Amino acid sequence: GQQVMQxxxxxxxxxxxxxxxxxxxxxxxxxxxxxxxxxxxxxxxxIQLVKSGEVKKQKRLTxxxxxxxxxxxxxxTATQTTDVGTYFCAGRSGGAxxxxxxxxxxxxxxx
Amino acid sequence: xxxxxxxxxxRILKIGQSMTLxxxxxxxxxxMYWYRQxxxxxxxxxxxxxxxxxxxxxxxxxxxNVSRSTTEDFPLRLELAAPSQTSVYFCASSYGGRALIGxxxxxxxxxxxxxxx
Numbered sequence: 057g058q059q060v061m062q063x064x065x066x067x068x069x070x071x072x073x074x075x076x077x078x079x080x081x082x083x084x085x086x087x088x089x090x091x092x093x094x095x096x097x098x099x100x101x102x103i104q105l106v107k108s109g110e111v112k113k114q115k116r117l118t119x120x121x122x123x124x125x126x127x128x129x130x131x132x133t134a135t136q137t138t139d140v141g142t143y144f145c146a147g148r149s150g151g152a153x154x155x156x157x158x159x160x161x162x163x164x165x166x167x
Numbered sequence: 168x169x170x171x172x173x174x175x176x177x178r179i180l181k182i183g184q185s186m187t188l189x190x191x192x193x194x195x196x197x198x199m200y201w202y203r204q205x206x207x208x209x210x211x212x213x214x215x216x217x218x219x220x221x222x223x224x225x226x227x228x229x230x231x232n233v234s235r236s237t238t239e240d241f242p243l244r245l246e247l248a249a250p251s252q253t254s255v256y257f258c259a260s261s262y263g264g265r266a267l268i269g270x271x272x273x274x275x276x277x278x279x280x281x282x283x284x
Contacts, residue, residue, distance in 0.1 A: 060209075062209075065207075073222070086220075086267075086269075086270075087269070087270065089269070089272070089273075096279050097277075098257055098275040098276060098277050099210070099257070099259075099273075099275045101272040101274070104272065107209060125199065144209055145212070146209075146210075146269070147269075148267065148268070148269035148270070154212055154225060154226060154268065155212065155268060155269030155273075156226070157202075157209035157210040157211070158206075158209050159207075159208055159209045160207075160209050
């Protein structure tokens with residue numbers, strides 16, 4: 057079955073440092089979504105990538121979709137304490153009527 | 168708009184008991200979903216619906232049932248609760264159209280934290 061893996065599972069950074077989380081799928085994805093979940097909260101949609109090699113930016117966040125559409129990354133520049141939370145990728149492959157979430161990367165930002 | 172609302176926020180069940188988790192959305196979304204999130208894990212899809220009267224199984228449907236009689240409501244029923252169903256349950260909704268699920272942004276409710284002892 058389809059699997060979406062994320063690394064690292066945890067990341068502690070000093071405020072101002074950069075952060076990257078990686079998402080890898082065992083199958084080619086039709087699209088990938090990224091969500092952020094604050095501690096004790098619910099997932100909130102950040103972005104969706106659809107095209108091979110696509111790069112999108114949201115202020116300090118940069119999202120990439122791999123050329124083979126089997127991997128993706130989220131990079132945060134100059135982290136702030138407001139970036140704390142767990143970042144999930146979620147992908148759908150081919151004609152599958154399902155969305156598989158990765159295990160998430162929990163980011164801690166040390167002031 | 169209230170978005171997606173879920174009740175209750177917390178619940179403790181004894182093994183073998185049953186309960187219904189309520190979910191309502193006011194965004195007129197066709198697609199609705201139920202996920203469970205175990206500690207330190209991602210979300211796993213339990214059931215989904217692409218419109219009133221239409222439901223289908225997700226990745227982990229065993230032990231659960233759903234119904235969708237209206238566009239707004241998508242209750243999740245747990246029959247004969249087991250400790251393995253201890254989890255946080257999230258309901259979500261999205262625009263659908265004719266697309267496969269996972270094609271559009273999903274809006275999540277605040278979650279129901281369920282403990283089965």
